[in-house]
Structure formats: structure tokens, C-alpha cells
Amino acid sequence: MEGLIPESLNEALDALSKERFIPVAGGTDLMVRYKRWKNLTPALPYPPLFISQLKELKGIYRENGEIIIKSATELSEIEKSPLVPSILRKAVSQMASPGIRNMGTIGGNIQNASPAGDTLPPLYVLDARVVLLSKNERRCLYIYEFIKGPGKTERLDNEIIYEVRFKIPTHTHEFYRKVGTRKANALSKLSVAALAQLNEEVLEDFRISFGAVAPTPIRRMEIEERIRGKALSKLDDHLIDEIAHAYEKHINPITDQRSDKTYRKKVTLRLLKAFLYQIRSR
Ligand SMILES: Cc1cc2nc3c(=O)[nH]c(=O)nc-3n(C[C@H](O)[C@H](O)[C@H](O)COP(=O)(O)OP(=O)(O)OC[C@H]3O[C@@H](n4cnc5c(N)ncnc54)[C@H](O)[C@@H]3O)c2cc1C
Structure with a gap:
């Protein structure tokens, strides 16, 4: 099984337009889901497309009254960013352990769509939108439209979650x-x-x-x-x-x-x- 480590987001999207891959960000969910007791490597169902090195998928920004979190931003970055509303930072700071938070990403937590996914309730109340990219299209869905059921989302096989964005909240x-x-x-x-x-x-x-x-x-x-x-x-x-x-x-x-x-x-x-x-x- 041939994996791919793309050098740019375009290369990743191009690869996804031709062949089915499984995106790997931090790998903290995938490594557990596909672990094999007797072998060193997990049994992924499709070749891995490693995305955590892509700079286009990293960072937290403020733009026109919105906060934008790129999908491969690690949970530990979100936890310490003053741009991120405290409700999301609180949730992230209680997830897993520091080591897992250094590897795990927000995109991975969203796509995993676990009923117990801890970034989801804060993202639901922030009315967050998930931006998906494929080679020729950009789609934007509210998080509550994107999540369909346990492990099920609206993401198509040729898409990458690009970012999550929401208006800066003004609550009391x-x-x-x-x-x-x-x-x-x-x-x-x-x-x-x-x-x-x-x-x-x-x-x-x-x-x-x-x-x-x-x-x-x-x-x-x-x-x-x-x-x-x-x-x-x-x-x-x-x-x-x-x-x-x-x-x-x-x-x-x-x-x-x-x-x-x-x-x-x-x-x-x-x-x-x-x-x-x-x-x-x-
Ligand atoms: C010990 C341990 C404790 C944990 N504790 C918690 C906890 O307290 N709360 C909690 O919510 N979770 C917890 N998790 C689960 C996990 O760490 C998080 O869900 C994490 O955010 C997953 O991110 P990741 O980058 O590692 O995802 P990955 O494992 O890389 O990917 C998860 C899924 O998302 C897909 N994916 C990832 N990024 C993208 C993208 N940009 N575009 C499209 N698809 C993508 C992958 O193909 C895969 O299907 C824990 C896991 C472990 C191992």
C-alpha cells in the first residue's frame, strides 16, 4: 500500500481526485481504530495521505469578525491561543493528555464524528461552519449539518476538511x-x-x-x-x-x-x- 506525503495542499487534493486515500493528521484516532496487536503498522483500509505537515492546514486567524482554525491545527495550539473563545479552549484543555493534544487535530476530531467528540458541543453553540475542499470545489456546511451520525459526516472521499470558522461570540x-x-x-x-x-x-x-x-x-x-x-x-x-x-x-x-x-x-x-x-x- 503506497502512502503519500504531499508537499502542498494542491498536491494532496490532486491525489484525492485520482485515487482513494485515508487522510492522516495526528493519527491519534486512526492508530487506535486500525491497530493490530501483532504487527507494527495499523491496518488502514486505504493508503495514508499524510496531511499534518501541510502549512496551508495550520494556524488560527481572525478575519472580518470571524475566527478561522485550519483543520490540521493541533489541539495544544487551540488550547493556548488567545484568539480562540474560552468555551472551546476549556473543552480542548480537558481532552486526552498533553501528548495526545500535541498530535491530535481539530479536523481529526470533527471527521471522527464520535458522539463523545469534545470539540463538537462548543462548535455547535458557536454555529461553526466546516469548509471542505476538493480539487475543483469548495463547500461550507454548518457543523450540525456536517455531522451525520457516529463516525459519519458529509465529507466526500475526494475532500479534505480545510478549516472551521465561526463569528466571534459576544455572550455574557x-x-x-x-x-x-x-x-x-x-x-x-x-x-x-x-x-x-x-x-x-x-x-x-x-x-x-x-x-x-x-x-x-x-x-x-x-x-x-x-x-x-x-x-x-x-x-x-x-x-x-x-x-x-x-x-x-x-x-x-x-x-x-x-x-x-x-x-x-x-x-x-x-x-x-x-x-x-x-x-x-x-
Ligand atoms: C488516549 C486517547 C485519549 C483521547 N481522548 C479524547 C478526549 O478526551 N476527547 C476527544 O474528543 N477525543 C479524544 N481522543 C480522540 C482523538 O485524540 C481526537 O479525536 C483527535 O482530535 C483526533 O485528531 P487526529 O488529528 O489525531 O485525527 P486522525 O486520527 O489523524 O484522523 C481521524 C479521522 O479524521 C480524518 N481526518 C483527519 N484530518 C482530516 C482532514 N483535515 N480532512 C479530512 N479528514 C480528516 C481521518 O481520515 C480519520 O478518519 C483520544 C484519543 C486517544 C488515543
Whole structure:
């Protein structure tokens, strides 16, 4: 199996237009997914296309009110960049271990599309868009359109994730919690990312996303709409219970080696309420 180490993004896209390759960025997901106990090299289903050396896929930029993170930017770079909103930095800083964060990339975490992928809930509430490039086309999809199911995305075989971009958020309140077995090197049992904007006692914006409690992260715009624009005085216990109840049917976790579905659901709803109480107390 012949792999390729392209010298430019154009060379990588050209290769993908002719033959099927599997892009390898940090390799931290791929090496585990395709490991073989008795052999040194993992059994990749297609030849590897190494992309982590491509400078076109590296860096974090601010441009016209947006933050742009190139896909092969390592998690450790994102964690320390002052350009990156703290909700995403918090999530990244709790992922894996420093060694994995030095190798793993944001593009890899997105394309892996794990229900427990920790960059996803913050990217959902940031309304992030994923930019895909093929030899002759550029596509831009919202992250919640791009992620289709566990391990499934809208990416076509001839495409590379080029970057992720989102408007610089202007929220007054933010909330991020990851519940794992340990503080470090533990996949999420569940996670919650949320942003809100309070302006003169009016809740002008409210966004919340839940990770690891359904096949894809959950974000429900129609429920957010029910509290968006409400005066803070209306955010009473009754409304908070009503909102939690509305999310209940969308939170459908599984029981697996990391956690139990009853625990996952209960804690997720408690964290949702905790954020609403936090907003109410300003
Ligand atoms: C010990 C350990 C702990 C971990 N802990 C966590 C954790 O706490 N939270 C968490 O979310 N994840 C965790 N992970 C998973 C992993 O580290 C992350 O998902 C990481 O972000 C993957 O990035 P990568 O560059 O290594 O991806 P890779 O393994 O290189 O690729 C992953 C997938 O994305 C594709 N891909 C990569 N880049 C691109 C691109 N630019 N365009 C198109 N396709 C692309 C690959 O073909 C592959 O399908 C852990 C992994 C390990 C081994």
C-alpha cells in the first residue's frame, strides 16, 4: 500500500481526485481504530495521505469578525491561543493528555464524528461552519449539518476538511462541563456547552449543546427559541422545568463501559438547569 506525503495542499487534493486515500493528521484516532496487536503498522483500509505537515492546514486567524482554525491545527495550539473563545479552549484543555493534544487535530476530531467528540458541543453553540475542499470545489456546511451520525459526516472521499470558522461570540454567560471518569485522559460520559447573552435584563441569546448523550451532539433551535428574547423575570422555576422537560425526549444516551444511560440523562438535565439558574442569578 503506497502512502503519500504531499508537499502542498494542491498536491494532496490532486491525489484525492485520482485515487482513494485515508487522510492522516495526528493519527491519534486512526492508530487506535486500525491497530493490530501483532504487527507494527495499523491496518488502514486505504493508503495514508499524510496531511499534518501541510502549512496551508495550520494556524488560527481572525478575519472580518470571524475566527478561522485550519483543520490540521493541533489541539495544544487551540488550547493556548488567545484568539480562540474560552468555551472551546476549556473543552480542548480537558481532552486526552498533553501528548495526545500535541498530535491530535481539530479536523481529526470533527471527521471522527464520535458522539463523545469534545470539540463538537462548543462548535455547535458557536454555529461553526466546516469548509471542505476538493480539487475543483469548495463547500461550507454548518457543523450540525456536517455531522451525520457516529463516525459519519458529509465529507466526500475526494475532500479534505480545510478549516472551521465561526463569528466571534459576544455572550455574557458561558458554561462548559465535561463529566468523565477521571480529570485527565478520560472520554466524556457526557458534556454540556452553552452560551447566553443577557442585555438589560433580557435574554437575547441562548444556545446549548449536549455531547455523548445521543448518536450526535444535540442542539435544538426550537427549544432555544422558547427562551430567546424573554425578560429575565420570566425565567422562573416553572419555565426552567418546562425547558428541561422539552430537552428530555432528545437526550437518549446509551449504557456502555463509560456510564449508564439513567445517570447520563439525569446529570445532563441537572447541568442544563444549573446554567439557567446561573443566568438567573446574573
Ligand atoms: C488516549 C486517547 C485519549 C483521547 N481522548 C479524547 C478526549 O478526551 N476527547 C476527544 O474528543 N477525543 C479524544 N481522543 C480522540 C482523538 O485524540 C481526537 O479525536 C483527535 O482530535 C483526533 O485528531 P487526529 O488529528 O489525531 O485525527 P486522525 O486520527 O489523524 O484522523 C481521524 C479521522 O479524521 C480524518 N481526518 C483527519 N484530518 C482530516 C482532514 N483535515 N480532512 C479530512 N479528514 C480528516 C481521518 O481520515 C480519520 O478518519 C483520544 C484519543 C486517544 C488515543
